[in-house]
Amino acid sequence: MSHASVLFPALSGGLYALAACLYALQWWRASRPLRALASLALGAGLAVNLLQLGLRWVQAGQPPFKTLYESLLLAAACIALVYLVVELTYRARLLGAPAAVGCAVVMLVALTRADREAVNLPPALQSAWFIPHVTIYFFGYASIFLAAAVAAVYLVRPRPIGLRRPDLTGGRPIALEAVFDGAVRFGFALLTVGMLMGAAWAKVAWGDYWTWDPKENWSLVTWLVFAAYLHLHYLHHWRGRRLAVLTIVGFAALVFTYLGMHLLPTAAQSIHVYQ
């Protein structure tokens, strides 16, 4: 497992980076081989990524979601999977570059935090809730990441995309606001499922569904920001740029929830902080 913990993310990260370049090239020049190569590179990166997760699962005999390194592997796979589903469903390749860049960056971070050993699961994590709670949350994270990426593009270029490049958008112009709005809604639904599952699990494990643990609190903060987004969306003047900014703010809260807990002065009170 020791060499694999570096080789696999290096390989999948390289493939994701290649896919990012190929997808980005399509913004300037599109061709059928370029499109196929981009999808192939992303698919190959995802395959290596999933293979590593699978091998780690088999070798350790437990789901590989415990350490920061393992969760980064899962995060990259979720971003790639969510994007590929969007590409296959809508035939739109607009999000390919930001998705692949996200995967490559996550893999780069994973390389700096490579674990050689799987960490033993404590008793509380040996539960049927563990796998759905974590994976649903990470699919939610992936959706919100894609939403924030599109929102950032929207802030720079708010016009609909694809009027001249139907190959990027599945043959029809796409309003970026509708894209990030849809991704936010999908992500919010998954964050809701993940949070309620976590609360129900905590009740079964410890007798309390909410303990004001810092990680619980920040997942609530993220949820509240996106719940506010959904309510603000119905106000006439809360469109476009304001919602894009709120999406990015929500994504920043989400990244802090995921990676920033050790920075909090209350981190010692949390059982969720990655070591």
Add this chain to the structure above:
Amino acid sequence: MAGAADRASGEAAAGGQVAAGSGLARGFILLAAVFLAGNLLQHGLGLALGGARAWVVPGGLVCFVLGVAAGLHPRLFGYLASNRFSAPVLLCLGALTALGTLILQDLAPDQVREVYGWGARLVLGLHLHEVFHSLGFTALLGLGAAGLALTLARRRPLTWRRAGALLAHLGLLLVLAGAAVGALWGVKGRLELREGEVAEHFVVARDGRLARLPLGFQLRLDDFRLLEYEPRWRVMVFAVRGEREERLLSVDPAVPGEAAALRAHGVALLRYLPAGLPAAPQAPAAATHAILVGGTRLEVEPGRTVELPGGAGRLRVLRAFHDFVLDAATRQPRNRSARPDNPALEVAFLDAQGAEERRTWLFARFPAFEHQADAGAAGPAPVALQYVFTPPVEPGSGQGPAVELGLAGLEEPVLLGPREPLRLGGDRVLVLAAAGGDMVRDYLSDVSVLEGGELRLRQTVEVNHPLEHGGLAVYQADYRPEDHAFSGFQVVGDPGLGVVYLGFVLNLLGVLWVVFFPRGLPWPRRRAAGAGGGA
């Protein structure tokens, strides 16, 4: 995904065509005022909202008052049930929740002043050191609950989309209501048992005092089991810088290819001995006891009398315990566990006629500590004694594995057992250790539920598998590493739990409904579209 039509119906459906910007600002001002008023009231009344009950009453009161006021005032009703009010509530609750993680919670005022210096006045003034139990936060929760209730009470045509939103809001309201019921009428306490013990009560903390409450049945701990992971031994190299340890390398000594990486640190793995160190020729079969007096080592054992050097008198060894503890009930010493965690020796100083002058306890782990065993002669012992305990050596059985290492610059190989750090030079340290962090795989309590002396139920309680009986749930909470017969439980009675779970389900259904099927289920739509096309 919401389309243009959903947006167009937006604010009109949400509660009127009032200028939305001013509505949001008004919401933030109202919330800030309520938060400050809550804090002022808490200071004025000198309230300390420690218990869960404390937040329910003021929060419920705010919710009730607002509900009544809104019922009497249609414009207030429309505003409180609108998105212009709910969005600021959500954002303010989010901001306060974030503050509660940025500022240390549940500190005493003196500690707050010590930690935050000049900022302490602001922290204490706004109760940010106990934000989740402050009247300001509670009042905001009450406002949120009032908004939810008024949203549900609003008279609007029940469209498909609105039905999903109502379900989501009803779910949240039920979660808050269920939590309030649990806080008002629920109980949470602690129960500690040792194997064979039976409990009829558990202990709860109320108003700063401990109280015993009846379980309503008898709970007996039949057996407690601590399960550990099979150790995965690794040779690890760490860089130790101050208090920080950075792991540079971890190799499996059983895999020759991996051990080659140790050469980069000037170490060669010569042999891996998974069964442990080779047997020593005179390995003792049982523990040995010795007492150091000055520079003299005296081998002793219980029942034996030895002459102290220098004519200092005689010493009789009375009793030996490998894991000494004073029983709380009997005040008699006993062994706490089977492991040699706290070796102790009781000795008596004898006079020339063989009569006892004084007794004392010697502790191998605490050489400076000497406990007088009886109420006889007081004062210091005639000579300084140090107890040396040597545990039994059983090669290859339970002592862990070992590695034989060749070090650069050393001719003789080095034998290294588990958890014995070897300094490599510079800031690097090599150690043979089990990988994977905490080795505890599970801890389980086999318990019996008795009623009137009759066995009703037998169950294994473990984390994620509580015992539920008589309206109470008994959770496996903790254990004592040094006492494998002890088990700690949390006992919870929560009459609001069913309402909370119902709220979870309804909120989940509502959110999924609104997000995935904002314009109805896909199959009736397709059927309708097909029928329309045919016509």
